[in-house]
Amino acid sequence: MADEYLTRNIIPAINSKIVGGKGAIFYLDDGRKVLDFSAQTLNLSLGHNYPELIEAAKTQLDRLAYHSSRFMSDVFINLSEKLVSLTDKHLNKINLKLTDGSDAVESAIKRARVASGKPYIVAFKGSHHGETVETLASSGKHFDGPFLGSSRKYLWLEPDDSCEDELAGWLRSRKDIAGVIVEPVMVNAGVIVHPTGRLRRIRELCSKFGVALIFDEIQTAFGWVGTTFAYERLGVVPDMLALGKALAPGFPLAALALNNQYDVLDYGYDELTYGGHPVSCAVALENLKILAETDFKISKKEGLLARGLNKYGGRGMGLIWGVPGQDIKRAKRIYTDCFDQGLLLRLSGDESTLILKPPLMVTEVQIRQALGIFEKIWLGQS
Template identity: 30%
Template sequence: MTVKIDPQTAELAKTSFIHDPRAGDKSKVMLTKALGSRVWDETGREYLDFTAQAWSNNLGANDPRVVEAAIAQLREITHARPNFNTPVLLELTALLRSISPGDLNRIGYCLHGSSAVEMAMKLALKNRPSAKHILVLQDAYHGRSVTTMAASWPHPKDPFHAISPTFHRVPHPDAYRPRLGMSIEQEVELCLSLMEDTITKGVDGGVAAIMVEPIMGNGGHIVHPKSYHQGLRDICDRHGILLIWDEIQSGFGRTGEMFAADYYGIQPDIMTFGKGVGGGFPLAGIFASDKLDEFESGEDQLTFGHFPVAMAAAVACVKAIIEDDLCANARRLGDFATQRLGEMSERRKLIGDVRGPALFVSCELVKDRTTKEPATKAASEVYRRGVERGVLYGESRYLGLGNLIKIKPPLDCTQQDMAHALDVFDEILGELEAENIA
């Protein structure tokens, strides 16, 4: 289907607040339709969407079950204040409780991941009233509100710094870029001891929470060993500190388990969720342990914090993830992808490292495998040439590493589509090597 957009309207895109450096560039695609792992532009051209938009269509786009549930809800009630109940709020809560790890049975809702992270921090501060610090990891990404930006890696030229609260960013282990040639076990030991030193000597006053992404997403797809997460859990228990896991990106099947907490077999005290839960509708929130005090009325109440349409979509989406066993598909397809990328790396020297798990797939492109200097130009070219060939790859443009290619389609993607996306990637890397672009 072709959608006609006159040139004057197209110009308007440049005035949008979500204008990005690629606007006006041919690689900025105008989306008019989406279904499953595919999207279409205004000329009717089809693309494989291996970004799942913001790694957020865990269930393929516009799944009919989600669309029907949202339409049915629209006919009943679209807006309810958080201090009222709706049947769909209760249905979703029961469903989420049935899949939440351990005693994470209290659920709070909002519309965006950044607000969910703020809700998690507020709950931690409420439960540790004498403590005012929250420790986060260097390279973390927790969102784009003023507070969550301050909790993330330092944003270049951050104009919001003047009103940012203070967080303490603590080093974390990195298996691909270990410090001083240490083994990952030594890195884990060092970083855990730095974390404990920060708690005992690095801050004035108590620490309410340590907040981490179980698998670091936007800060470089860094996967920590279980021993590191277990170490953080033990430190929290020793010091009476709450452990917050930000599962906004890792939740709802992306790691091949429903949550990264299941993947690692470790339970945080508070866990955020967002992205994949709503089947494309905005929804986020937190799971909190039964042992924590809850918010009192007015402490966390947002006008649209209870959005029945997104909740109906989420009920359909989460049921579909369970019924279609998309965790198993994510594991199977992720293994296929990482294995193919591993084989490719024997021929394509640009590939420095291949990472999983499941459909949290990425590879780092490097100019040289010994120095591991990021091949940032090659990464943007993969994105650009992918668009030309009808495949949308994820590309990291964040601090430090702009060299990551992310392969994160919806979890119901087929092996045929995955094989095609990898063949195109292989072809593009071949061209870049021939043209000496890194």
């Protein structure tokens, strides 16, 4: 039994083994077919085994499987250039020697602190920024975790209209704030979409007080909301932009795009052994090409999800939707029953919101199927 030797955090919630997948569907060893409205770890933006991504990985493996940060390679340089050209001109530098989203957020926190010489980072309650010590400390849900050690230099805002005045007050009265970190869409908190007006005001405040505005777009970038980055749809440009998950869908790679004002770390502080892995870079380049060439009809699919979920209090943007406010037991039952009916959803961090985040290439028929299963179970559980 695997649970005799696996640590308890990774004992799988689902007993069956996954054996393959195609598009928005994956297969289990007990013969079941499941519609993946969780995109696995909310990361497989092109679903399972997208042929061009797999081909790009294989081709790169045959060319060059690894190089250290002492060297450059074509794929590393090409991807860095491509990302700088895709992001706003304010984001004119990039660090691609990162592996996971947590690394990208850590990079932003380090840079904000070094550039300002100040320790505090403002984050939102309910946010999720990763699972390293520092990103757990910043995530607004572990205010006093025993693992935090000295990493406690965070302040948390409520994700509601009170946050602008609260932030303004802190920035006026305190001289120890280095940055503000925001997920434009707080997925783990139950898909809370910050309104554009709020983000604009936070932008103004950060500029006025010389504080770094960091967007954590690890969940939202690379097509999920219809634009390459959510900040484009929301119309507010940050000083640093943390990227991961769907950058190289299914392969480990993260990046931090930044304004050169935050280019303040020397060698030895922010480049990880497997960061910028050539295979992941090749996959990311292919992913960007696919995004540029393919119309995934996100606004049409967004409309379908909105029509199907608004009547149950759903909220979201693009293909990222949450149905919040459930009694936790009920939400867990709906989640489990949906899975038994062949639909994988996701539960929010506090397990009270059901999250739907299908891959971009999900078909309209699959969305209707998923909504049908969801509705039947939702109504049956009322």
